[in-house]
Amino acid sequence: MTGGRVVVVGCSAGGLDALDGLLGGLGEDFPWPVAVVIHRGADSDFDMIRGALSSCARLLEAEDKTSLSARAVFIAPPDYHLLIDEDRLALSTEAPSHHARPSIDVLFSSAAALGGGAVGVILSGGGKDGCAGAREIAARGGLVFVQDPATAGSQDLPRAAAAALPAARVLPPKGIARALVLLAGGAKP
Amino acid sequence: MRPLEARGDPERIAIGLLLEGVFQRYGYDFRDYAPASLRRRILARVEEEGLASVSALQERILADPGSMAGLLGKISISVTSMFRDPGFYAALRRDIVPYLKTYPFIRVWHAGCATGEEVYSLAILLHEEGILPRCRIYATDINEAVLEKARAGIFPLSAMKQYTDNHLKSGGRRPFSEYYTAGYDGAIFHSFLRENVVFSRHDLAREASFNEFNLILCRNTLIYFNPKLQGRALGLLAKSLAPNGYLALGSRESLHSCDGADAFEDVDARQRIYRRVA
Numbered sequence: 001m002t003g004g005r006v007v008v009v010g011c012s013a014g015g016l017d018a019l020d021g022l023l024g025g026l027g028e029d030f031p032w033p034v035a036v037v038i039h040r041g042a043d044s045d046f047d048m049i050r051g052a053l054s055s056c057a058r059l060l061e062a063e064d065k066t067s068l069s070a071r072a073v074f075i076a077p078p079d080y081h082l083l084i085d086e087d088r089l090a091l092s093t094e095a096p097s098h099h100a101r102p103s104i105d106v107l108f109s110s111a112a113a114l115g116g117g118a119v120g121v122i123l124s125g126g127g128k129d130g131c132a133g134a135r136e137i138a139a140r141g142g143l144v145f146v147q148d149p150a151t152a153g154s155q156d157l158p159r160a161a162a163a164a165l166p167a168a169r170v171l172p173p174k175g176i177a178r179a180l181v182l183l184a185g186g187a188k189p
Numbered sequence: 190m191r192p193l194e195a196r197g198d199p200e201r202i203a204i205g206l207l208l209e210g211v212f213q214r215y216g217y218d219f220r221d222y223a224p225a226s227l228r229r230r231i232l233a234r235v236e237e238e239g240l241a242s243v244s245a246l247q248e249r250i251l252a253d254p255g256s257m258a259g260l261l262g263k264i265s266i267s268v269t270s271m272f273r274d275p276g277f278y279a280a281l282r283r284d285i286v287p288y289l290k291t292y293p294f295i296r297v298w299h300a301g302c303a304t305g306e307e308v309y310s311l312a313i314l315l316h317e318e319g320i321l322p323r324c325r326i327y328a329t330d331i332n333e334a335v336l337e338k339a340r341a342g343i344f345p346l347s348a349m350k351q352y353t354d355n356h357l358k359s360g361g362r363r364p365f366s367e368y369y370t371a372g373y374d375g376a377i378f379h380s381f382l383r384e385n386v387v388f389s390r391h392d393l394a395r396e397a398s399f400n401e402f403n404l405i406l407c408r409n410t411l412i413y414f415n416p417k418l419q420g421r422a423l424g425l426l427a428k429s430l431a432p433n434g435y436l437a438l439g440s441r442e443s444l445h446s447c448d449g450a451d452a453f454e455d456v457d458a459r460q461r462i463y464r465r466v467a
Contacts, residue, residue, distance in 0.1 A: 063443045064412045064441055064443065065419070065443070079273075083225040085226075086225075092225075093267050093269065093409045093439075110228075110229070113198075113201075115198070
């Protein structure tokens with residue numbers, strides 16, 4: 001159904017605006033599944049996140065073994081890692097990575113196993129979590145987009161990712177969305 | 190001469206060969222574990238052993254039981270915490286304990302207990318509800334080394350603040366600090382908590398049911414199985430429950446997409462608490 005393509009996105013709490021811009025730009029008919037890690041505390045509330053991402057109609061919190069389906073955007077639940085597992089989502093309770101659980105690196109690394117089918121998007125964030133995973137996606141033949149640090153609330157992560165990945169496409173969130181829609185072979189209505 | 194056609198993903202093939210080798214050599218069957226998390230743990234072991242490939246790890250493991258122990262440790266470690274998901278423990282107090290109280294003798298199975306944090310949490314809860322002496326808790330895991338840690342009941346002092354908070358949020362009735370003494374090694378939990386606990390080795394993926402229980406907790410263990418193995422394990426758990434017995438899963442695990450789900454009905458779907466349909 002998805003043609004083996006998945007978009008994985010990572011950001012920190014300060015990146016919700018950027019994420020909202022990205023998801024709004026993808027539109028409701030975007031044909032590939034999207035899985036997102038937002039750095040969240042263990043008691044973080046999904047309703048708050050859903051409220052902040054009002055541009056997205058089909059936002060779901062991931063459960064273990066949920067089937068990946070097009071037109072749905074899955075958010076990693078608090079205190080679990082989220083992984084892409086062939087045609088499903090998988091959860092893990094492995095130790096936090098760079099103090100983060102859910103971790104962007106863990107999600108991106110699992111997507112890298114898809115090789116050319118993986119698309120990674122790094123949005124506003126602090127810290128290191130996400131850089132290594134983005135490198136893995138690129139190394140295995142996938143694509144990486146990085147939010148233009150000049151447009152990011154927290155610049156550390158996009159800066160580090162852009163520096164580590166010369167081949168990454170650096171764009172503002174809406175620009176990333178437009179590029180993804182073109183890649184997926186459709187025009188936004 | 191035409192080049193040979195190659196198919197599939199070499200890494201996935203190498204992992205499959207490693208798991209086959211482990212099964213044939215040591216009898217541990219990880220072939221139906223969920224691929225993504227298993228891959229991650231295997232690649233971490235490759236790095237920790239200073240090797241360059243999954244195939245190199247396979248070669249070493251087949252020759253060296255010490256290396257196999259390292260892999261087993263990696264695969265079976267699940268990082269847990271005391272009173273993880275306080276809302277769940279609050280629901281346990283509210284919805285399940287009243288049912289347990291109707292029995293003169295209560296059997297509980299904690300399947301996949303890892304280092305024991307949730308077992309001690311359960312013991313504390315049952316103690317506070319006044320029924321611990323009537324309970325027999327069977328805490329099982331696939332890894333003997335991890336069970337040793339669980340038997341000791343010593344957890345990092347640095348975690349106590351978080352655990353105290355979790356315990357309070359779950360409806361804890363006594364100050365959490367009453368349950369442990371601060372030692373050099375860590376927080377040593379009082380031995381009365383494990384008096385009614387039997388820690389023993391059991392492989393949920395392969396072994397048969399061994400008793401009938403009023404409550405089974407299997408939290409964040411089935412996530413490491415693929416759907417086929419999860420279905421089989423759920424069948425085992427259903428068979429191990431007394432009529433109207435309760436099953437509790439982890440906070441983001443769901444019965445609904447699996448085989449074996451129709452043996453259960455929802456008690457509290459949000460907290461992942463189910464009851465065996467009589």
